Amino acid sequence: MALDLSTLYVVAGLGMLVAGFIHLIPLATGRFGSWAGLWGAGHLIAGCGALMAVLNDRIGLPWAPSIGNPAVVMGYALIAGAVVKFSRPDARLTSMLATAAVLGLPLWFTHDPAHFHLRVAYLSVIRAGFDLVVVIVAVRLARRDSLQTGWIVAALFAVTVPMFLGRAWLAYGDRIGTQLTGRHDDFGAWLAAGQIAFIIFRAFSLLILQAERGQNLLLDQMERDWLTGAFNRAGLDRIAQTFAGRHAPRTLTVMMLDLDRFKTLNDTLGHAAGDAALRTFAEIAHDAVGRQGHLIRWGGDEFVCVLPDVPTEQARVIGNRIATRFAQAMAPRMATHGTLGVSIGVVEGEPDTPIIDLIADADRAMYRAKSDRRQPAVCIPPVYIPDIYIPDVYVPDAYTKAA
Structure with a gap:
């Protein structure tokens, strides 16, 4: 033809x-x-x-x-x-x-x-x-x-x-x-x-x-916190969906991070200073986590790091790096207003464990570390007691794994 x-x-x-x-x-x-x-x-x-x-x-x-x-x-x-x-x-x-x-x-x-x-x-x-x-x-x-x-x-x-x-x-x-x-x-x-x-x-x-x-x-904007650029809870839901199926990680480590004395910062220096501190923390955390995981703003001054296939010892190193760099960055701003530190809780679990449960365990561990930061940490299963960084106080280093 x-x-x-x-x-x-x-x-x-x-x-x-x-x-x-x-x-x-x-x-x-x-x-x-x-x-x-x-x-x-x-x-x-x-x-x-x-x-x-x-x-x-x-x-x-x-x-x-x-x-x-x-x-x-x-x-x-x-x-x-x-x-x-x-x-x-x-x-x-x-x-x-x-x-x-x-x-x-x-x-x-x-x-x-x-x-x-x-x-x-x-x-x-x-x-x-x-x-x-x-x-x-x-x-x-x-x-x-x-x-x-x-x-x-x-x-x-x-x-x-x-x-x-x-x-x-x-x-x-x-x-x-x-x-x-x-x-x-x-x-x-x-x-x-x-x-x-x-x-x-x-x-x-x-x-x-x-x-x-x-x-x-548009989807990314819906799943991001406008102030810090970290994922919000909608973003966390999508991240959690990726941990199912053949691409699921072998283990899943979750780290809860809370800024200590953040209310004092807001009350003394104003909310603009508080917003700047949150942005600084998010930038430092993003840099420390890199491609190994995801940073989520859980609410207020609390953040969650989701770290697939990252062992707890490595998560501890990442947490200490974040806390140290944040304390160094905030020291000039807080010279006459005390120290702004970070309390950290870490748990490790199976990828099929509901991520909300791992976050709850990490949250309890973080508050346990916050309350015990001036004395050696006591490890009570199933909560994993993490490492906490405060520049002028005792840093506990005892760990146990969630059941």
Whole structure:
């Protein structure tokens, strides 16, 4: 069956023009980042290049290949740059665009009809290269930012890479004829049709990524404490759900942290100073916990650290690090108002234990440590009596594990 590539190229060109305008309009309102401008401009330029190829084959425009082919190269570079910018807004695209300009330079000077097949081969390899860049960046987005639609974008661009390379091979062997458009029934025509189909499908793929990113941002804001950036109880519920199934940790350690004399700080220096202290504590705790666990603001001046597969001895080290750094950070502010310390309670349990029960055990252990901080701790099962840091008092170090 012969394919009418002229019609397909016109559809592809018009589709890319529509996609370009759709991305540029929201950009003008400030709703999208610079990636939308790159994506829109890239599709506009590539779409004009596709339409120019049709006009050249129909009415003969000697200058069309010299302008259209380099424009297509730059259009694909802008599209790839848009995905890079979407992934990393601070990324610089100077080297990518300069490379595209250099790659398009030979096409600017080569318009001999006898070299048609070589131009098609060269251009197809360049397209495959920029599509491969998009695949790599989309996979990183899917893994790093948990954007599941990143896998869709990667698939849409990955499919065209072998298609472009296959068409480049056929063109290099001079097996695609002497025109891009017209009716063709060879394998190269079917490859071209496949490329056009996926180019149209993926024209709006970044909008899907943006929608998922926006949804994730809203969900994250719902699950975060606005003052400290720590998770709130809604965030804790979602974290607890991840501990079920095949990815469940072997053990689960929970640490309760309470700021001592925090009410005194609020009463003497004001609530603004209290808010600043909470933010300072959260920053220190986030840094100490890192990727090992999650920080949750339980309420007021109480925080919870959930540490999957972190043994109690390591949790003790993390707790002491938090308390020490916090005391050091607050010492200049509390010079004439006493010491602001941290009481800590730690328990370790099985991952299938309700997390609320582990938090309750850690809370009892924390209050036990707070009340016994001036004398050696007495360990009463099933409560795990943790280590507590107060700069000017006794630090108990006796431990027992929850039953």
